[in-house]
Amino acid sequence: MTYTGSSRPSQHESGPTDRGGGPVPPVPAPPIAGGPVPEGPPGSLFGPDSQFHRFFNDPRWALAMLRATVLEAAHPQIGAALIDNSVFVAHPWRRLRNTLMSLQRMSGADEHAREREAARLNRMHARMTGTDTQNRPYDAMDPQARAWVIATLFESSVTMCRLSGQPLDQRTMERLYAEFQAFLTTLGDQGAQLPPTLKEFWQYYDRMVEEELENTEALRIILYKLFDHLPAPPLLGGLPTVWATGRAVAGPVIGTITVASLPGPFRRRAGLPEVPGARTLMQSAYMTAGLARFLPDNWLRTEDLTRLLYLSPDGEDPQSAALAALRDRVRRAGALFRLVTPFPVQHGSAEKTEPQRSAEDFFTEVLDQTGDGYLDWPDLAAMARELASCLDLDEPEETKLYRAFAEWWRELQSALDLDGDGRISGAEYAAAVPSLAGPALIRVAEVLFSVTDTDGNQFIDADEYRALFRTGFRRTVDGADAGYSRSAFVNDFLSFMSGRRRSTAYDPLLSGA
Amino acid sequence: MIDVIEAARTSGVQWLSLYAFSTENWRRPSQEVDFLMQLVRRVVRKHAPLLHARGIRCRFLGASDPRIPGPLARDFADLTTLTEANRGMTLTVAFDHGGRGDIVEAARSLIRAGVPADDVDEQCFAAHLPVPDTPDVDLVIRTSGEQRISNFMLWQVAYAEWIFPSVLWPDFRAPHFLECLHTYQQRSRRFGGVTPHANGEPHP
Incomplete structure (x- = not known):
């Protein structure tokens, strides 16, 4: 189902x-849920x-x-x-x-x-x-x-x-x-x-x-x-x-x-x-x-099924460990499956390897959120929406984030939309990848940093860092003890958003199906 | 090769690293490189289930060059995924590895993390190397009668013992490996100090 x-x-x-x-x-x-009223109006x-x-x-x-x-x-x-x-x-x-x-x-x-x-x-x-x-x-x-x-x-x-x-x-x-x-x-x-x-x-x-x-x-x-x-x-x-x-x-x-x-x-x-x-x-x-x-009560629970499918394995809830284990088993099964399938004919094609991804891949996996083949404001709005809801932002932070994304959109549009149709095609994007990390994108990173740095000490400490990844990106991260300075955070975010590097933190969030 | 891995595992070695292909090997004639890549792929696929069954955790050091064919990179990733939860011996295959490159990578990572210069010590530096959980190397076996380091895990071999058997790598089998282990046990390791430590004991 x-x-x-x-x-x-x-x-x-x-x-x-x-x-x-x-x-x-x-x-x-809307009344507040009162005592348990079995049935009836x-x-x-x-x-x-x-x-x-x-x-x-x-x-x-x-x-x-x-x-x-x-x-x-x-x-x-x-x-x-x-x-x-x-x-x-x-x-x-x-x-x-x-x-x-x-x-x-x-x-x-x-x-x-x-x-x-x-x-x-x-x-x-x-x-x-x-x-x-x-x-x-x-x-x-x-x-x-x-x-x-x-x-x-x-x-x-x-x-x-x-x-x-x-x-x-x-x-x-x-x-x-x-x-x-x-x-x-x-x-x-x-x-x-x-x-x-x-x-x-x-x-x-x-x-x-x-x-x-x-x-x-x-x-x-x-x-x-x-x-x-x-x-x-x-x-x-x-x-x-x-x-x-x-x-x-x-x-x-x-x-x-x-x-x-x-x-x-x-x-x-x-x-x-x-x-x-x-x-x-x-x-x-x-x-x-x-x-x-007629099945036992807890066999079919919509939440469990969805969670299982979407799987936020490293979340806080107690089941997450079991889910993570299951996910790992499935991943391993997939790996074994590929390893034991018969050796395909070797065609010396040099595909790109993992850490770097091609501009086209980044475009379809991350930027084109609506999947229509073009980068347009709704794509960036979807990203802002996802980040805002995952980080559970309220006003005025949410508006700040949207505004930063809107600013980035204007920057992208003026830099990349060569044929002036108001949107950016995959080809236009691929032709101009390097110019993606302009000042407006840096602003997006900074807004993200500020909303995470809850105590405002200009440094995402271990707790804030964990909170960002737990709530925002649904995963626990290693090395959280080190903390994260503003510039390091901005750098990582930029290199992800300009498609230069895969990122364990942002990939599941924005490119996950 | 699988023979040697098996011998190491049964004699209680916890960490085994094999140097399969160095960054400099790309300079070899392309036909030879292609052949090597094919060979490696065949070996990886052939032995994957066995390695997994023996509880060996496999991983690849280096292996990030875009010249590595996609299917091979996929196999590397799959083998790593398949065996990542294993807690027996850790087998690190240095593929397209260069010791200097690792050190440069660590330096980059330190700068990126914004660590102040005065805070950098050996421990902190080592934590930024690729696969930082690898302990210092105790013993290096260089086969084929060659007596060079060849840019292999430069940081980690600082206090390693070296043995140079003359047998060629393709002929190097379990008995040769055990012989090397035996030789190693006879050595007295002082790590620059005077107090001799028993071999294999953790050193400061």
């Missing part, structure tokens, strides 16, 4: 503002008692989330925002992990954590605006679009239960709806855009499907391109052959399952193929996934 959730785009990362009218739903102010809408939380570890969610993503991508505004800004094509696993972490924070019992996450999501989405290929403007903060994201999540949860033969009863459904409404309320400071009652919701949903959704480029990418090129999750990175084989079989199957689960009217209008037997296949997939609920 691993491949599925991968594509999650802007989901709950969206939220409402109060434009466009729509009645304010009668959602209670008075329980908390957040935290471990919520209906939503019950779904969280359900393996069917993987299918449902993918389906919701496709429905989101079919919304012209969201689709355009996804294509321009999201890193899900090039870095689906990282995207998946970030999304799940965000979901967890947003649905957790801690009110403060929820508000903080909501503020972070809002800041992030406020930075995503632009125009699509037909010059229609899009805005990730658009209230209608954000409501649609939550709507697809809710609807896909309901549909997932229906398709797997365990439909929700009316009361549970109402409750789940209230939770999603509360979710949307947390995101915005004002009322949300979702209809007040469940009955009106279905009318709204049907109208959206009939009138608003389109066969967007983002939708086609998710359905057909993502699985063909889905990079191996870091855990299986050492076994590319095994991964490619599995993917070649699983990709089309998952695509077919997802298409078959989409609403009929939309399938017809978007011209999506009807494959004989697809419906049966889809239903059995949902049924099978549904049966997994």
